[in-house]
Amino acid sequence: MPSHVKAYRAAILHSLADPAEVGIEQSYQYFADGVLVVDNGRIVEVGPADELLPRLKGVEVSEYRDALITPGFIDTHIHYPQTGMIASYGEQLLDWLNTYTFPTEQQFADKAHAADVAGIFLKELLRNGTTTALVFGSVHKQSVDAFFEAAEKLDLRMIAGKVLMDRNAPDYLTDTPESGYADSKELIERWHGKGRLHYAVTPRFAPTSTPEQLTLAGQLFAEYPDLYMHTHLSENRAEIEWVKALFPERKGYLDVYDHHGLIGPRAVFAHGVHLCDDECQRLAETGSAIAFCPTSNLFLGSGLFDLEKLERHGVRVGLGTDVGAGTSFSQLQSLNEAYKVMQLQGKKLDPFKSLYLATLGGARALYLDHQIGNFATGKDADFVVLDYHATPLIAYRMQQAKSLTEKLFALTILGDDRVVKETFAAGRSVHRRN
Template sequence: MSRQAYRAALLHMLEDPTRAPAAEACAYHPDGLLVVEDGHVAAFGAHADLAPTLGADVAVTELPGRLITPGFVDAHVHYPQVDVIAAWGAQLLDWLVTHTFPAEQAFADRAHADAVAEVFLDQLLANGTTSALAFCTVHKASADALFEVALKRNMRLIAGKVLMDRGAPAGLTDTVETGRADTEALIRAWRGRGRLGYAVTPRFAVTSSDAQLAMAGEIAAAHPDVLVHTHMSENPDEIARVAELFPQARDYLDVYDRFGLVGPRSVFAHCVHSGEDALRRLAGAGASAAFCPSSNLLLGSGLFNLKQACRCGVNTALGTDVGGGGSFSLIHMMGEAYKVGQLRGDNLDPLHAFYLATLAGARALHIDDRVGNLAPGKEADFVVLDLAATPLLARRTRGARTLAETLFVLAILADDRAVERTYLMGELTHARDAP
């Protein structure tokens, strides 16, 4: 058996800190020891307690000034939009037409999809993200390309071919029949291979007919282990368009509910303008919301009411929403979420932000029995954060008086330079200083 130990400060979440006292919600060891055996966590705790239990043959990697955390979980991201990140534009619907749809048409070429998939996963790992829920394009080959690269890297990834049979240019639409055939084929080919999962992925109600949404619901019912991943209530113009297309629906959520797409394994990106009634129905169904603060700001979509979502009982996680979002970093998203809260008159606790980027995401993706924290027995996906990655970051973290202050400083000042190493199942997959 392969056994390795890492000595550094350790932090992970055990529960939602809005629902449990801080002492019960997180475990923090300023001088800790993480022990990894055969790709899984063997022990997580104080160095003084665990060091005497190590055999003489166990190598200990000393990481002073570092913080080890679980790998981050991105609850909503678009791999085909790597090349439109930081694209200047108007709001959502115009941005899709101007930037996203042209970029996604290129994924008809498998070689292009392969190349972008490599870059996409490089960026996730460089930013400490070890699990993600990703959109592909309408092309089956785009999903094949991403799954193949993720399998090669042994990454825990859930993705799906987009379903879109209207409201998009030629070359970016499928049909009910081809969408069903491609989705079923992808589920057979990739679900459960390595650490991969599948998500039935209608883009949003604007671009799927009633018949296609019904088909998506049928596939989700036939495969209870897959997720449903789509967008909802992101932008006022989008919401108005949905109301025009589905005049009999009570609201945006009801559109999906009518077709069997709202349940415990459903992840709805954005929900910026979802009211209290819709949020309570989401919570009642056990569905999750992906809060994407960067893209909501950059596209002018609005300010997600995190406090309301939590009060209504909705499991909420953080998503980068690249390329609408401006960064692959979930550390950066923690800072952006704080800013959104400030504009709403709310104050996001740094521990809550950290929960949203780790365990909450794992819960949304239904992989929290495997990842999301570093409890013994879980897969050893973890990140080594350098608290002195830049002179300013070093100065501020050195003066931090509490764990919460350290996390907040990271959320505001850190970037990918703070991610010194990323591990997947105990194997080093990204090193900041490597050639």
């Protein structure tokens, strides 16, 4: 075998499909003693060790004991400028923006500051096993340059965009419809499709953009192939009432975006806590996606996300941490809270559905499931090694576990960054726990 081929041995688990569509048993593939074969940053093969190892003569095999290899986690909604204000006390959404978010984002006019935070942010993602994220910058184009420069050095598959805001925000954070369009276009030309990077047109949310700005954002979204659109939708009831007052001619919050051409494949709406059936149906028929952000929805008191309702309509759903309203970079912690959100509604979240949301479901929401999300041959070798002995309590719990389901569930309830032993992006180790 060529010298650049490498193999990784441990228990291996990945999603094959959505459990809601094919059933739990058909939704995943598991090898209690497996091998993952990687060549030039891509998956070559995955399978049982006793079958693959005899064919891997001369190949370096990295072996992980008491560990589980899964695809890298995918975060479908997060704000990198808010890294420094995570865990800020005591407000709901609209007051929280004015009290904490806007003053923090003002600092990103300084590119050196943005670069420092981008480095911290990416290290936190990788420390938590997240290899792809859909990321808000600030209103400053230099914040996006700083983020993409840091992500490019690590060869990460990342999506980001400059925030668009031309009203209902401090003067120091507003642009204009024309400047927002021009700055975004410049960033798209510089970064979209460069390496593993993608650009997202990013109006913060409908209340902070005039109809003129939303029109130009929709125009931009249509101008380039495979561009993303990233914004917020129906997170908080007070926010929804504000949108009704600002756009009385529209029949609902989603209709504001729809009217301005900001809907369709690769359009990702964060939260969607308070959606009616017609809005769910419209999201599904246009191929748009929702990012389920359990830690921030609970932290800000926004409400309980109805995953089953979105599933019934066939809406694409990914998992988002929403840092800094979200309280952890860890998708394991997000799944911990997601389980509780479902319990509070008298519903269940199966561990294999959790795995799907954090990996292949996120990839599908981002229209990247042909490149990431599981271990199909030819996909990017983005994966994470999870340590069954990360803490004394987790190690003890694993001794009691009688099935893979129990082990997987225990990881999502007890796990955090300490569980992540090593993270790989495009076949290269980008984080190794000390």
